[in-house]
Amino acid sequence: MKTLWKKYEQNKLAHGIFLLIYIGVTSLSLYTAQKSVAAFLLLLTSLLLLYFTKFTNLTKWLIAGFVLVFLLPFTASNGDAYQSYMEVSTLVGIYIAMALGLNIVVGMAGLLDLGFVAFFAVGAYTYGIFATAQASNFMPFGTFPLSGESFWLFIIIGGLVAALFGILLGIPVLRVKGDYLAIVTLGFGEIIRIIFNNLDRPINITNGAMGISSVTPPRLFGIDFLYPSQFYYIVLVLLFFTIFTVRRFEHSKIGRSWKAVRENEIAAQAMGVPLVRTKLMAFAIGATFSGMMGVVFAAKQAFVDPTSFTLLESITILVMVVLGGMGSVPGVILGAAVMTILNLQVLTEMTNWLNQLSLSGIISIPYALSPAKMQRFIFGALLILFALYRPKGLLPAKNRIxxxxxxxxxxxxxxxxxxxxxxxxxxxxxxxxx
Missing domain, CATH: 1.20.5 (Single alpha-helices involved in coiled-coils or other helix-helix interfaces)
Known part of the structure; x- marks a missing residue:
């Protein structure tokens, strides 16, 4: 087997033929069996196989773009499960973008952040307040809610506001490291959530624990974006932009400065790396991607409330980074995709399957032990296993040689x-x- 693998390891033609056959078979399976989660996951696995091929980066991007833009939506559209597949794909893209933003802070700059979901909340509330009549409570001018065309502008505004909050977080924590930094950022995340939860008096800005509902959907050329299949393309464009930007930062001067600070702050400062500016840029840039996706999340859900931005969400995003490989862009993408799909589809499908067996009398499993209820236990077990046997993650970071x-x-x-x-x-x- 090893001889056969070495024979075809560098053969691009063999890689192309195998990948073409694999994508064709999985696409046909998804097209014919619309409610098959296995076929959907196998088609997504083709992107992982594409990463291990010996094609050029441009070829990989073109093939991945074809699969994500055309093939996946087309093969999934032939049935009732179309919108559910697109919902999962949209949320996967949102979490990947947030995990890439956190990877800049934690993986590249080495700054442990446990309140990263606060920037996601800032972006969501930035659009949610002005896309509803909520803004009329404190804005003396203007007509609210704003139209759906403003959504495209608020993607930029949400990113900038989140970047501003990232700088505000970075300024007071420049002198703390390690566990102390984690505690401070944890407190920042909880402060933001509590503020949004109580900012309904004396002036009702966020509507408190009741949340903001009926958020205006995005509109483009007179078409309202209401379905997950429409938001899928918005998230896809933002995700490509995020990956491209993060990769450019990774191999730039600022990216090398982040890695130098991560390895040794004293040595980095001795070599002329400005610590204050470098850390603030890490917080600001990482927060920008989270804020942009917060705007998309608020528009997609049409509802924003503080329960969506708890500490558990921050830890989940951090787990995605650790599971995939800190500092590794492909690893973080894989870790975020695995965690999101495991949470939204795999555990849910396993629970439904076990419930059917229980109703049929084949097997009896208590409801408290169902996979959906044991989600955090499963995630914790995965983290322990990876910490013991693969501490660098699924796809560890690689340095240029x-x-x-x-x-x-x-x-x-x-x-x-x-x-x-x-x-x-x-x-x-x-x-x-x-």
Whole structure:
């Protein structure tokens, strides 16, 4: 088996043929068996297989775009389960974007944040307040609720407001590290939730524990976005933007500064890395993606209340980052997808299956021990297993490998260029003297 694997490991043609057959079979299965969760998950697994192929990055992006934009919605649309599949896919995209934002703070910069869901709440309430009549309680001008066309502008506004709150969080916690930082950020998340829960008096801004309902849906070219299949494409565009941006940051100067701060703050500062600016940028940029997805979440749910932004949600997002691999963009994407699908589909389907067996008299399982009720226990067991046997996550972070000979060749070329420039400058100076 190892010989066969080594034979086809670098063969792009074999990878392409296998991937084409796999995508074709799983797509046909999902198209013919609409209520098959297994077929839906197998089709999504093709994206993981695509990651391990030897294709170029551009080819991988094109194939992934085709699967997500055209193939998945088309094959899932031939039945009653279409909207449920799109609902799961939309929530997977939302959690992936939030996990990538937290990965900047925790995985790249090494700043343990237990209140990350607060930025998600800020984005959701930013749109929820102005997309309902709630804003008329404290705004002396304007007509509320705003129209659905304002949603597209509020995606940017929600990200900016969340970034502002990220900076406000970062300023007082610059001097604390480790466990103390986790406690401070935990307190920040709870403070934001409690403020939103009690900000219904003396001026009713958030409607308190009752929440904000009837949020105006997005509108584009006269079409209202009401169904998960429509929000799916909004989340998909924002997700591609998030992945592209995070990857660019990862290999940029600021990304290297984050990693330097994560490894050793004193050494990073000695090498000229500004600690204050670097940490604040990590908090602000990570919060931006969460705030943007908060706006989408508020519009999709058409309802916002403080119970959606508890400490448990922050821990769940952190688990996604740890499970996938801290600092690894592909790993965080996989970890967030696995956790979300496990929560929304796999455990639910297992519970329904066991309930059917109980009703048929085949097996008797107490309701308290159903997989849906044991969700946190299962997540905790997964974390323990991964901490013991795969501590770096599903897809650990990889550092770029530089070949010494190539670097020497670049240095030689640079030296030749500088010597040529020096000789030309000397000639110009001699002509000027003459």
């Amino acid at each position: 530089f070949i010494e000979k190539d670097l020497q060749g670049v240095n030689r070329k640079a030296k030749l260029v500088t010597t040529q420039e020096q000789s030309e400058n000397e000639k110009l100076q001699q002509k000027g003297v003459q």
